[in-house]
Amino acid sequence: MHNFEDILDFCYNETGENKLITTINGRMNVMQCIQEIKKDVYWIGGNDFSTERFENMLPLPNGVSYNSYLILDEKTAIIDSVDASIRVQFLTNAKYLLQNRKLDYLVINHMEPDHCAALVDLVEMYPDVKIVGNAKIFTFFEQFYGKPCPDNYVTVGEGDVIDLGRHKLQSFKAPMVHWPEVTVTFEQTEKLLFSADAFGTFGTLNGNIFADEVDYEAVYLADARRYYSNIVGKFGPQVQLALKKLLPLGIEMIAPLHGPIYRTPETIQYIVGKYNAWSSYEPEKKACLLPLHPCMAIPQLLPMLWPINWHCAASLICGCMTYPKPIHPSLLPKLGSIAT
Numbered sequence: 001m002h003n004f005e006d007i008l009d010f011c012y013n014e015t016g017e018n019k020l021i022t023t024i025n026g027r028m029n030v031m032q033c034i035q036e037i038k039k040d041v042y043w044i045g046g047n048d049f050s051t052e053r054f055e056n057m058l059p060l061p062n063g064v065s066y067n068s069y070l071i072l073d074e075k076t077a078i079i080d081s082v083d084a085s086i087r088v089q090f091l092t093n094a095k096y097l098l099q100n101r102k103l104d105y106l107v108i109n110h111m112e113p114d115h116c117a118a119l120v121d122l123v124e125m126y127p128d129v130k131i132v133g134n135a136k137i138f139t140f141f142e143q144f145y146g147k148p149c150p151d152n153y154v155t156v157g158e159g160d161v162i163d164l165g166r167h168k169l170q171s172f173k174a175p176m177v178h179w180p181e182v183t184v185t186f187e188q189t190e191k192l193l194f195s196a197d198a199f200g201t202f203g204t205l206n207g208n209i210f211a212d213e214v215d216y217e218a219v220y221l222a223d224a225r226r227y228y229s230n231i232v233g234k235f236g237p238q239v240q241l242a243l244k245k246l247l248p249l250g251i252e253m254i255a256p257l258h259g260p261i262y263r264t265p266e267t268i269q270y271i272v273g274k275y276n277a278w279s280s281y282e283p284e285k286k287a288c289l290l291p292l293h294p295c296m297a298i299p300q301l302l303p304m305l306w307p308i309n310w311h312c313a314a315s316l317i318c319g320c321m322t323y324p325k326p327i328h329p330s331l332l333p334k335l336g337s338i339a340t
């Protein structure tokens, strides 16, 4: 447990007025939850188990995590913040790691509310912090908060580097992955890509933070695919451009803003492969979808499809199996060979 008075100092002002608790329905969590993911680089995010729909739209049966990262070097830096739902947890984590050090840099890759809700808190806690972003990010920052602080801004362009000491943060634009202002940050020493929403997934981090610690395909893949298709699915060409630009950097770790971190060549290759397929609209498995009207009977339709290809036939049969009519007996011998 972190020093309780220290946290309360921040949560209440001199008059005892509550600064934070009103926004989290009276709940307050002051136990830090951090994990070192590379030397002096820490995950300081948290899980959201209670929001029912992401962006009030997409169901979250498995919750979602909001990731943020803190680097302790000659200079200190936080990469993105979190959603309001875990704001106190996040600020507790940041304050616990920084102890009495100041925060030198606050790097903003993405200004969507699920990642920017605690930015102003950090600026209030560390008024001298340099806020790193591109011009669009600062426009959004001022529109969202109505609290311009131009003296704090450090505008970065494509390839610009912020030097923290051993760690060097290089900025790359990734527009429309997921919003127009999006950048990603590549830490050159550890070859660590802070990828913003890219490579993220729905689903909380349940005790393991790295993709190689879980059965990713069983636990996260469906949510990762659903996340991709709903968040950046229509921006395939932009994702392709970002992949072409970033992959030659020799990435050894991917730290997204949602879901597990990829640290092994196998998991990096796996998720990059999926993104490559999804963004180029290539099927993961070859099949075809045939909308089937219930009045069609399989025996009459199948001979027409047989010459097309086996995958079509397989899809048809799979689709028909959901229709409440028995499969025609003449098809049963074919099912085994189609399934293979």
Ligand SMILES: [Fe+2]
Binding pocket: 110, 112, 178, 179, 197
């Ligand atoms: Fe986003």
Ligand SMILES: [Fe+2]
Binding pocket: 112, 114, 115, 197, 257, 258
């Ligand atoms: Fe996000």
